[in-house]
Amino acid sequence: MTSSTFSAARPAQIRWHPTVVRYAPVVVIVLALIAIWYVAAVLMNRNIVRDAFERDEIHYTTGDLIVGTLSAERPLLPAPHQVIQTFAEDVFGWPITSPRSLVYHSWVTLSATFVGFLLGATFGIILAVLIVHARTLQKSLLPWIICSQMVPILAVAPIVIVVLGAIGLRGLLPKAIISAYLCFFPVTIGAVKGLSSPDPIQRDIMRTWSATPAQIFWKLRWPSAVPFLFTSLKVSITISLIGAIVAELPTGAQAGIGARLLAGSYYGQTVQIWAALVAASVLAVGLIGIVSLAERWVAQLMGARA
Amino acid sequence: MTLSWQRLTFFAAALGMLAAAVLPLSSEPTLDLFARPGLLAATMLAAALYAGAALVAPRLSIAVTLAGVVLSCCVTLALLRDPSIAGYATWGLWLPVLATWIAAWLGVARLAAVKPHDKAVSRIIDLAIPLLFGAFVFYLWEVAVRGFGVPSVLFPAPSAIAVRFFGSPWMLWQDFFQTFILGVLIGYVIGCSAGFFVAVVAHRYTFLGRGLLPIGNFVSALPIVGVAPIMVMWFGFDWPSKAAVVVVITFFPMLVNTLAGLNAAGHIERDLMRSYGAGHRQTLAKLYLPAAMPFIFNALKINSTLAFIGAIVAEFFGTPTLGIGFRISIEAGRMALDVVWAEIALAALAGMAFYGIVALAERATTFWHPSYRT
Numbered sequence: 316m317t318s319s320t321f322s323a324a325r326p327a328q329i330r331w332h333p334t335v336v337r338y339a340p341v342v343v344i345v346l347a348l349i350a351i352w353y354v355a356a357v358l359m360n361r362n363i364v365r366d367a368f369e370r371d372e373i374h375y376t377t378g379d380l381i382v383g384t385l386s387a388e389r390p391l392l393p394a395p396h397q398v399i400q401t402f403a404e405d406v407f408g409w410p411i412t413s414p415r416s417l418v419y420h421s422w423v424t425l426s427a428t429f430v431g432f433l434l435g436a437t438f439g440i441i442l443a444v445l446i447v448h449a450r451t452l453q454k455s456l457l458p459w460i461i462c463s464q465m466v467p468i469l470a471v472a473p474i475v476i477v478v479l480g481a482i483g484l485r486g487l488l489p490k491a492i493i494s495a496y497l498c499f500f501p502v503t504i505g506a507v508k509g510l511s512s513p514d515p516i517q518r519d520i521m522r523t524w525s526a527t528p529a530q531i532f533w534k535l536r537w538p539s540a541v542p543f544l545f546t547s548l549k550v551s552i553t554i555s556l557i558g559a560i561v562a563e564l565p566t567g568a569q570a571g572i573g574a575r576l577l578a579g580s581y582y583g584q585t586v587q588i589w590a591a592l593v594a595a596s597v598l599a600v601g602l603i604g605i606v607s608l609a610e611r612w613v614a615q616l617m618g619a620r621a
Numbered sequence: 622m623t624l625s626w627q628r629l630t631f632f633a634a635a636l637g638m639l640a641a642a643v644l645p646l647s648s649e650p651t652l653d654l655f656a657r658p659g660l661l662a663a664t665m666l667a668a669a670l671y672a673g674a675a676l677v678a679p680r681l682s683i684a685v686t687l688a689g690v691v692l693s694c695c696v697t698l699a700l701l702r703d704p705s706i707a708g709y710a711t712w713g714l715w716l717p718v719l720a721t722w723i724a725a726w727l728g729v730a731r732l733a734a735v736k737p738h739d740k741a742v743s744r745i746i747d748l749a750i751p752l753l754f755g756a757f758v759f760y761l762w763e764v765a766v767r768g769f770g771v772p773s774v775l776f777p778a779p780s781a782i783a784v785r786f787f788g789s790p791w792m793l794w795q796d797f798f799q800t801f802i803l804g805v806l807i808g809y810v811i812g813c814s815a816g817f818f819v820a821v822v823a824h825r826y827t828f829l830g831r832g833l834l835p836i837g838n839f840v841s842a843l844p845i846v847g848v849a850p851i852m853v854m855w856f857g858f859d860w861p862s863k864a865a866v867v868v869v870i871t872f873f874p875m876l877v878n879t880l881a882g883l884n885a886a887g888h889i890e891r892d893l894m895r896s897y898g899a900g901h902r903q904t905l906a907k908l909y910l911p912a913a914m915p916f917i918f919n920a921l922k923i924n925s926t927l928a929f930i931g932a933i934v935a936e937f938f939g940t941p942t943l944g945i946g947f948r949i950s951i952e953a954g955r956m957a958l959d960v961v962w963a964e965i966a967l968a969a970l971a972g973m974a975f976y977g978i979v980a981l982a983e984r985a986t987t988f989w990h991p992s993y994r995t
Contacts, residue, residue, distance in 0.1 A: 340832030348836075391855065451730040454747065455754035464926055465972035466965065474953055474961055481775050557844040561930075564937045572847075580850030580938050592847045599843050 349395055353385070356394040360384035363391065393586045402590040414570060417594050423571040425598060427487055427559040431494025432552050438495065439502030439551070440544075446503070447510040447536070448528075457507075464500050468493065472562055490571075494558030498551040505547025509540030538617065545610040552602045560595060572598075630723055631675035631686075637720025638668035638693055641700075644713035651705040654713075660696050664717070667693040671724050679731055686728035687753075693721040694760050701767045708770025718764055725757050777959045786963040792948075793967050799943040801971050803860035804932040808867025813924060815868065816875025817917070823876075824883040824909070825901065837877040845870050846934045853938040863935045863944075870931040871924040875917075882916025883909045918983040925975045929968065 331339075364383035368375045375383075385394040393401075405417035412419060442460070446453045472493050479489045513535050521531045563573025572591050579588035641664050642654045654661050670689030674682040697718055701707050706714065733750055737743045759779045765771070766778040773781060786793070823830040849866050856862035886908050894904045936946030945968050952960040 337831075340828050340830075341835050342832075344829070344832035344836060451726075451733040451750075454733045454750040455729055456751075458751035459755060459758075462969070462973055465976050466969040468930075471965055474949075474958060474965075477953055477956070477958070478775055553842050553844070557846060560844055561846060561934055564934065576847055576850050577938070580853065583854070585851070585854065588847075588850050592844075595847055596843045600839075603842060 352392075352395055356390065356392045357381055357384045359392045360387050360390040363387060363389075389583050390585055393589055397586055398589040398593060401586045402593045405587075405590055406594075417575075417590065420570055420572055420575050420591070421594050421598055424556070424559050424563070424573065424595075427490040427494060427562070427571070428552075428556045428598075428602070430487060430491035431559055432498060432555040434491060435495035435498035435551060435555060436502050436548060439499035440506050442499070442503045443506030443510055444532075446507055460500065460503060468496050468558075471496075472564075490559055490562040493562040494555045497558035498555035501547040501551045501554065502544070505543045505550075506540055509543030510536045512543065513539050541613060541617065545606065545613070549603055549606045549610075552606055553599050556595070556599055556602060627727060628675040630727060631671050634720040634724040634727075635668040635671040635675075637716045637723070638664055638671065640716035640720075641696070641713055644716065645711050646700060646713040647706040647709040648711050649705045649709045651703065651709075660699055663692055663696045667696065671720070674724070674728075680735065683728055683731050683735070686724055686731070690721055690725045690728060690757075693717055693724075697721065697764055698760075701764065707767045710768035714768060718761075718768070722757075722761070725753075729753055774956045774958055777962055781959045782962040782966060785959040786966055789960075789963070793963065795943055796945045796948050796964065797967060797971065799860060799941075800863070800932055800936065800945040800968075801929075804863030804935070804944070805867055805928045805975075807860070808864035808932065809871055809924060809928045811864065812868035812871030812928075813875045813921060816872045816920070817879050819872075820876050820879035820883065821905070823880060830880060833876065834880055837873050837880070841873045841877055845873070846931055849931070849935040850938045853935060858939040859941050862939075863932045866931045866935040867928045870927050874923050874927065875920045878916045878920035878923075879913055882913025885916065886912040914987045915983075918979065918987060921979050922976060922983070925979050926972065929972050929975070933968075 361380065361384055364380055364387055365375075367387075368379070368383070384390070386397070387393075390397070402417070405415070409416035409419075411422075414420075442456075446457060475493055475496075476489045479485075479492065517535060518531065521535055526534070560571070560573040560576070563571040564577055572595050575591040576588055579585070579591065642661065646653065654664065667689045670685050670692065674685040674689065677685060697714060700714060701710070729750055732746060732753075735746060737746065763778050763780060766776055819833070823833045846866070848869050852865040852869070853862045856865050890908055890912075891904070894908050899907070933946035933949075936944045937950060940947040945964050949961050949964050952958075952964070
């Protein structure tokens with residue numbers, strides 16, 4: 316959509332700076348969403364606060380009611396400033412080794428995410444290399460890999476824990492394996508696409524230079540797969556985070572963002588749930604940022620211009 | 622002698638089958654193969670088929686190999702029915718299993734190398750290869766579990782799961798209805814249509830679109846399943862909370878994809894619509910929406926898997942003692958893993974059917990798209 320739609324409606328329009336054109340809508344909508352959130356918080360918490368006032372037989376005005384809805388201890392919907400406040404307290408208010416610190420829980424989830432992502436990405440790439448080189452595998456295995464994603468893996472999570480627990484694996488690794496199962500798929504699909512992206516002409520020219528299969532792989536297929544690979548790695552690292560969080564739910568984990576969600580839901584600590592969600596979002600953004608940085612770095616190494 | 626290593630491998634497979642007659646079948650005292658004349662004959666026949674497959678023409682060898690594989694699968698499974706072999710199997714059993722594996726691999730490899738001219742035949746082959754592969758994986762699973770005597774609380778055999786699956790259809794149907802029909806489907810329909818309509822409105826009003834697209838992209842990357850405990854708190858333990866989680870999860874991918882799709886129509890086409898004097902509504906119906914169809918179906922496919930995940934996660938936070946996720950977590954705690962696997966099979970079948978229906982609908986409506994014009 317270009318700005319022509321605007322100028323057609325109002326010919327004598329001021330020319331806005333491109334930054335304004337780009338970010339103004341985002342800022343306006345974010346502000347609108349926050350406003351809606353506050354209104355919703357007042358409406359949803361109204362009954363709880365009114366009941367509390369009437370129980371204590373305190374005389375109250377509408378103003379008291381609104382202030383009460385925005386600072387209730389166990390609201391249905393906490394107001395944004397409450398969430399931010401709790402988030403800040405949980406992050407900065409405790410030493411990072413304390414089980415009450417959100418940093419500690421984030422680290423528990425993050426370590427499972429990293430291990431799971433490494434396992435999943437390695438497995439996905441190996442699978443893609445095999446599939447690209449063996450026609451039999453491509454025909455027999457690829458349909459099953461796609462089917463494997465139709466299985467709601469979370470359903471399998473409790474069993475993975477039970478089976479791995481029986482052979483003596485506990486703690487981090489079962490979570491990482493569930494997260495790896497969730498995140499290998501985009502890597503495989505992206506890598507298969509990337510590894511088979513060189514034109515037949517390019518492969519033919521490698522053959523006329525009598526390149527060995529290994530040389531064709533390292534000098535042609537692998538470099539051309541790198542951009543595809545990073546696109547799918549960005550998708551898969553967030554999936555891996557989701558996998559690590561979700562794997563904590565059925566495993567009865569004591570620590571981690573998933574455990575925090577579960578505890579918050581058991582004890583009705585709404586604000587704690589929201590703060591954990593904020594932490595998860597911050598982690599997701601950070602992880603994508605790391606992969607994007609790595610992408611830029613690799614692109615520079617491969618000689619791309621900024 | 623072309624393909625000589627393949628011939629050698631076929632002979633090795635034939636020898637492997639014969640090992641059943643020579644090597645001990647079990648570490649426990651048991652009847653050897655010569656005391657079981659029917660199985661002995663079948664083993665010999667399978668070995669002969671493998672040896673024959675090495676000698677006949679490649680196309681014919683596919684049928685010969687597959688016949689041999691079916692025969693040797695039957696032999697090994699029949700041997701494992703004997704309680705003095707199941708759990709105590711030794712090389713007399715494992716070598717034939719290995720031989721079957723090798724022969725099956727060669728057969729499928731030869732089948733994959735066939736390039737028929739007829740399109741229908743090639744489609745049947747493309748379907749048969751993964752099916753054969755899958756069936757063989759199940760065979761290996763069954764043989765491994767029974768041969769090594771893996772306790773069923775750890776890893777039940779496929780046959781035990783199948784018995785449970787067909788043995789308690791009422792329980793499975795109730796769980797399926799609760800999770801899939803009530804939670805997933807209702808949430809999916811509401812979430813996808815809401816995302817779609819918001820995208821259409823955002824496309825009409827450029828300002829809204831420019832604001833929503835980055836936000837939608839951002840939110841799509843967040844672990845939204847985390848809202849599950851909040852939804853359970855708001856909507857209670859029954860299906861509305863599951864549907865609500867599914868709505869939240871499916872909304873953003875639909876919004877982002879539809880918006881991208883509506884913007885996919887080219888400048889020339891838009892100019893053409895304008896030169897026809899088409900209004901916004903007409904342009905939407907005749908140009909923007911058809912151009913957005915592949916993107917919309919992409920979102921529908923992504924959402925079909927996301928929706929299932931969302932509903933099952935929500936069940937971990939509270940259910941009315943029904944539903945696939947609930948049953949799995951309860952039965953896993955009671956170590957009734959055959960029930961758990963039966964539920965997983967149910968969920969997998971439902972998920973595949975769901976995805977398949979969406980994919981078929983895509984083929985029927987966007988048959989004009991370049992990716993289908995082959």
